[in-house]
Amino acid sequence: MSRAAVVAGLGSWVPPTVVSNAELAAQLDTSDEWIRTRTGIRQRHVIEPGSATGDLAVAAGRRALASAGVDGADLVVLATSTPDQPCPATAPEVASRLGLTGVGAFDVAAVCTGFVYALATAAGLLATGVGDSALVIGADTFSTILDPADRTTRAIFGDGAGAVLLRAGEPGELGALNGFVLGSDGTRRELIEVPAGGSRQRSTGRPADPADTYFAMQGKPVFAEAVAMMASSIRTTTERMGWSVAQIDHFVLHQANARILAAVAQRLEVPLERFVSNIERVGNTVAASIPLAMADAAREGRLGAGQRVVLAGFGGGLTWGSTALTWPDLKTV
Template sequence: MTGSDRAAVVAGLGSWVPPTVVTNDDLARHLDTSDEWISSRTGIRRRHVIDPGGSTGDLAVEAGRRALKSAGEERADIVVVATSTPDRPCPATAPEVADRLGLGGVGAFDIAAVCTGFVYALGTAAGFVQAGFARSVLVIGADTFSTILNPADRTTRAIFGDGAGAVYLRAGAATEPGALKGLHLGSDGGQSDLIQVAAGGSRQRSTGLPAAAEATYFTMEGRPVFAEAVRHMASSVTTTADAAGWAVEDIDKVVLHQANARILAAVAERIDVPLERFPANIERVGNTVAASIPLALADASADGELLPGQRVVLGGFGGGLTWGSVALVWPDITAA
């Protein structure tokens, strides 16, 4: 197989969410909010959160294990974990995840691109495979945003949930189902303050001053983020479809980062693709950040929405700002 014929092929899919469920009514018992207020603005009715002492790595291990099982594999050459809530600031979470999966000794590293992290990780992993540096890569998106939310902020607490999703990539032919194609990535660091945790990094710590309590929590400017998310995800999807040689109207499924039901509807309208082609699980899991896309894939596959042979575009938008998308013909796999 020549370099131009070689591609990273999706061969396994796994997902995991922690068992503890927090409904909108649960939030309303402690915050000035209601199920109607949350669901009408976001489309979210429930989310899963980790129990005390749990971590992003715990979720990543379970999703990774399931992706390996789905692929019928026990090994991977590289493990990539996309996360913005690592178990510790140092070291990366991926090496420990690899060790717990029995893959000790393989290359393992994290990628931080917030809600676009899974797409960035797919692109990075595909590069290793296509260049011949790896025969297989386990790509995991995992986040536990419940650990960085202000307990008194009704907006962010309503939006985010915890979870993990993973895919197993193997080397294969560029023409076979599951082969990744048409990757598109973008960023705008000039708007990095729109989505952030202000404290905890070198910029704040180098001052030698203690961080204000509110600076340690996640913040997001909702209105501009909404507009930027719609604009960039719509543009990225069309760019990727064109690179894959597809007309936008020929895309069977558009699996986007599950940030807000209104964003999905706005992107669908902007690219003139029926909303019915946009699988959504945000109602029951919320915004799970880097886990969002693989969780949506797993649910769509289990629900029979995602079928072998369909033309699929995956797309994300998140802090950085970052955005990106990738295309594939969905393979005949069963999520675990």
């Protein structure tokens, strides 16, 4: 029988500094009501000056290892679009700080779909015997790349990290990840981007327009694409699992916007109550979004052993993806 990646540990971390809607309203032309009605967000966490994505990744990774009752892993895969620096990747330092020097460690960049892509990558490596365990972390600090004067993006995004410890096992086990779907559409990359800072802009030899150094997103088309692609990938994943959408106990989607979650639920014709949501407390944490939502739901006792769960994300690239598992009996930390 082929090997599968089995979820054996789960951890999360958000920085202690909380920024409420009221605090944003005092700085920008916005209000608590405006933010809540459009996004469902009441607050978000942001890192302190001098902190970085790697710091959050280490904290979440440590908790995932403790949850699994182990002190190591053969691989570290970090999903992030806000690495500590452009070069080198952040994962090797994260691994070293966790005491995992010498293991395979690398970053995966797929924006808000990053965690699903990282899960699929780690699952493939475990399936082929490259390792017997993998620490998969989603971590982002989008507060560092937002225009301070942009009320829309500053209202939406927060910082955080979530992680799972995967071990090699069998496809039929509780916690085994199966039914992976990954997709992309590079013709629409301009919908979600940071225009400057990469080789294309740098090769011109001209200084970047300051506005192009910040994250930018075209809200309306992103909303439509997110709903369509997540709903489609969820249907494909459930078909591959031999499940119907109606048989899914919980959907843990990328926490982009409360209205997107509601629209996906409507398109799938399933009750919104089955959709895990913590966006009200943490905002859109990009690659950290799905594991943070899983950790919160598990800690609250909402996810129980034997329940059918689907994970799905959508992000820049454009990228999207999903996977499914029957929830294992996990210790939460």
